[in-house]
Amino acid sequence: xxxxxxxxTGGAGYIGSHTAVQLITQGSKVIVLDNLCNSNAEVLxxxxxxxxxxxxxxxxxxxxxxxxxxxxxxxxxxxxxHFAGLKAVGESTQIPxxxxxxxVTGTLVLCEAMAAAGVKTLVFSSSATVYxxxxxxxxxxxxxxGKTSNPYGTSKAMxxxxxxxLCKSDPEWSVALLRYFNPxxxxxxxxxxxxxxxxxxxxxxxxSQVAVGKRKELSIFGNxxxxxxxxxxxxxxxxxDLADGHLAALGCLSDGGVHIYNLGTGSGTSVLEMVNSFxxxxxxxxxxxFAPRREGDLPAFWADASKAEKELxxxxxxxxxxxxxDTWNWQSKNPNGYDD
Numbered sequence: 366x367x368x369x370x371x372x373x374t375g376g377a378g379y380i381g382s383h384t385a386v387q388l389i390t391q392g393s394k395v396i397v398l399d400n401l402c403n404s405n406a407e408v409l410x411x412x413x414x415x416x417x418x419x420x421x422x423x424x425x426x427x428x429x430x431x432x433x434x435x436x437x438x439x440x441x442x443x444x445x446x447h448f449a450g451l452k453a454v455g456e457s458t459q460i461p462x463x464x465x466x467x468x469v470t471g472t473l474v475l476c477e478a479m480a481a482a483g484v485k486t487l488v489f490s491s492s493a494t495v496y497x498x499x500x501x502x503x504x505x506x507x508x509x510x511g512k513t514s515n516p517y518g519t520s521k522a523m524x525x526x527x528x529x530x531l532c533k534s535d536p537e538w539s540v541a542l543l544r545y546f547n548p549x550x551x552x553x554x555x556x557x558x559x560x561x562x563x564x565x566x567x568x569x570x571x572x573s574q575v576a577v578g579k580r581k582e583l584s585i586f587g588n589x590x591x592x593x594x595x596x597x598x599x600x601x602x603x604x605x606d607l608a609d610g611h612l613a614a615l616g617c618l619s620d621g622g623v624h625i626y627n628l629g630t631g632s633g634t635s636v637l638e639m640v641n642s643f644x645x646x647x648x649x650x651x652x653x654x655f656a657p658r659r660e661g662d663l664p665a666f667w668a669d670a671s672k673a674e675k676e677l678x679x680x681x682x683x684x685x686x687x688x689x690x691d692t693w694n695w696q697s698k699n700p701n702g703y704d705d
Contacts, residue, residue, distance in 0.1 A: 370394040370441055371615070372484075374427055374475065375448030376420065377404035379559045380490065380548060384446060384608040386415050386557070391612065395420040396440050398427070398449070403562060405703035411556040427471040430478055437482035444486035444618070445479060446611055447472065450520070453566045454494075454661065457517035468520035469527070476531060485538045488614050491525055493546050493600075493627070493666065494518030502633075503669040506544070506625045514661045532623045539621050541614040546600035546629035546668050548607045550688040551695035558695030559604075560702030568639060569601075569688075573696035576649040583651055585636050587658035592665050598633035600667035603683035603691070613677040629668025630681040646689040 371388055375381045376397030382404075385395050389412070397409065397420045406422070413419040421440065425432035427449045436442075450468040451457065457464045472489075479485065495518060496504045497511015510526075513519040525542050532538045549569035551558030564580075565571040574580045588595040610628040618624070634642075640651050674680045699705050 369443040370396065372396045372398060372436070372440070372442045372445045373448065374398045374445065375404070375450065377401060377406065377408045378448055380604060380607060381446075381448040382408045382412060382557050383552060383604045384448075384611045385412055385420055386552060387605070387608045387612055389416040389418050389420065396423065396436070396442065397421065398423045398425055398436065400424065400426040400449075403451075405560065407703040408557060414556055415552065415554055427475045428467070430474050433475065433478035434481065437478060437484065442482070442484050444488070444615060445475070445484060446488045446490075446615065447475060448490045450490070452517065454515050454517045455566060455659075457515050457520070458661075461516035464516045464520045465523075469523045472524045472527060476528070485535070486615075486618050487528070487538070488541045488543060488611055488618070489524065489528060491542045491544045492518060492521045493544050493629070493668065495522040495525060495544060496666070498663060500666075502666050503631065504544075504627060504666060505669045506627055506672050529623050532621070536621050539618040540623050541618055542623060542625045543610060543614060544625065544627050545607060546602060546627070548604045549601050550603040550605065550683070550691040552605065553691055553694070555694040555698040558692065558699065560699070568636060569692055572640060572643050572651055573692050575651050576643070576647065576693065577696050577700045579700060581652070583640065583653035584656040585653050586656050586662060588655045589658075590664040592635055594635050594637045596636035597662055598635045598665035598667070600629040600632065601634050601639070601685065601688060602628065602630050602681045603688050606681040606683050610673065610677070610679050613673070613679040617677055624676075626673040626677065627668040627670050628673060628679075628681075629670050631668055631670045633665050633667040634685060642685050643689045643693070646686050647693045649693070
């Protein structure tokens with residue numbers, strides 16, 4: 366990929382920051398737009414420490430058209446990787462309007478600003494939740510979007526539809542919809558990683574916070590699922606592999622239209638396997654107890670990621686042990702995340 370300028374919305378967040386590092390490392394100029402509602406400006410210092418280059422930073426919101434217009438006027442942006450949005454499944458059921466406002470309206474405003482600036486290349490951070498609760502596994506891109514089980518998933522499906530319609534209306538747009546599975550891990554330097562505010566919604570940061578002594582024990586929701594050990598199975602992939610998937614998608618967006626890719630490993634790992642793997646790799650015990658199932662949790666799902674390998678030359682390569690070692694390296698060096 367030639368030297369180009371990439372805007373990363375939500376670029377101070379977990380996946381955005383790792384993607385910024387990979388883009389800078391391979392020679393792109395990166396502009397980070399973030400309102401810091403779920404992230405920390407310290408990330409920018411850490412990206413500088415890793416790469417030797419500090420990304421340009423704009424503190425702003427994708428809902429703020431004036432801010433977007435100024436930014437597109439100031440920087441000659443070639444393409445956009447769009448991470449900005451709210452992402453907690455449980456919270457989305459309590460404040461659905463905030464999720465539709467941020468995730469759907471925010472994307473709409475961003476696309477209007479992009480169109481006005483003549484920037485029509487976009488990689489969108491979507492989710493495996495768009496396959497819906499009744500989809501058979503493994504999930505394949507040719508499946509229709511299904512019945513989503515929460516407003517978070519519905520907002521992602523709505524944005525996918527919005528972007529699909531936009532591309533149909535204007536063939537100059539090139540859009541990749543990247544359907545993530547479960548990213549975990551951290552940059553091997555231990556300088557950046559997942560730093561959720563408040564009680565973590567996801568399994569891996571909860572495990573690592575228990576291990577570092579920040580939380581007393583892990584609650585495993587449900588041990589009576591129809592899986593090998595009764596706990597939920599998910600497709601966990603290393604956040605660095607996920608970041609590389611964005612670079613691969615960006616490099617292939619030259620022919621217009623919508624391109625959909627699953628980014629996952631292609632296999633499921635159960636919650637108990639995750640806990641045991643973490644304990645084996647780190648030698649740190651993680652006390653846990655079983656709790657009732659959570660509403661909306663599916664027993665098991667994983668990706669068919671063969672399309673991304675065939676068309677993008679991308680494949681998840683980092684192992685579960687690496688995911689555990691890198692998570693612990695980050696958490697043990699930063700017990701309170703970026704607030705240390």
